[in-house]
Amino acid sequence: xxxxxxxxxxxxxxxxxxxxxxxxxxxxxxxxxxxxVPKLGKDAALKAIKEWGQPIxxxxxxxxxxxxxxxxxxxxxxxxKLIGLKSSVQRFxxxxxxxxxxxxxxxxxxxxxxxxxxxxxxxxxxxIMVGSFQPPSETHLDVLVGSACTFF
Numbered sequence: 001x002x003x004x005x006x007x008x009x010x011x012x013x014x015x016x017x018x019x020x021x022x023x024x025x026x027x028x029x030x031x032x033x034x035x036x037v038p039k040l041g042k043d044a045a046l047k048a049i050k051e052w053g054q055p056i057x058x059x060x061x062x063x064x065x066x067x068x069x070x071x072x073x074x075x076x077x078x079x080x081k082l083i084g085l086k087s088s089v090q091r092f093x094x095x096x097x098x099x100x101x102x103x104x105x106x107x108x109x110x111x112x113x114x115x116x117x118x119x120x121x122x123x124x125x126x127x128i129m130v131g132s133f134q135p136p137s138e139t140h141l142d143v144l145v146g147s148a149c150t151f152f
Contacts, residue, residue: 014028015028018135020135021134021135021136021137021140022134030071032069032128033068033128034071037066037068037075037128038075038078038079039082040126040128041064041066041075042079042082044126045079045083045124046083048122048124056083056085058120059085059086059089059122060118060119060120061089061090061091061112061119061120061121061122062076062079062085062090062091062122062123063076063091063105063109063112063122063123063124064076064091064092064093064094064123064126065093065095065097065101065104065105065123065126066094066101066126066127067098068126068128074093075093075126076092076093077091079124092108094108101127102125105124106123108123109121109123
């Protein structure tokens with residue numbers, strides 16, 4: 001599910017280092033990721049739950065994976081609150097799986113469903129590229145390829 005690029009004019013005006021090549025911007029990026037990754041996950045989760053056609057209360061397990069930002073309480077906890085999951089839902093947080101994240105989440109979901117009778121597993125992968133985005137640089141043209149990829 002594609003949402004939107006998080007480098008809006010408002011964000012750039014608050015954090016101008018985001019668009020200056022190699023300027024310190026980790027804290028600003030982390031703030032965006034910690035806030036927006038669970039929200040993006042919420043959009044995807046609610047769409048999947050609607051397509052599934054069952055009540056949210058039937059979900060017994062939540063798997064959340066991201067390589068975008070790390071925080072405590074983690075994105076799985078934030079997502080559970082955002083969509084109203086029961087506190088008894090068993091949560092699994094997968095970090096830094098990269099392009100392999102969805103496969104890892106699906107493998108774990110399969111194992112949970114097969115080994116827990118009546119399990120209903122929601123797996124959510126949420127990534128935002130602002131963490132690795134680098135603005136263009138006249139002296140480092142190689143950055144243009146990576147920067148261009150963050151907009152697709």
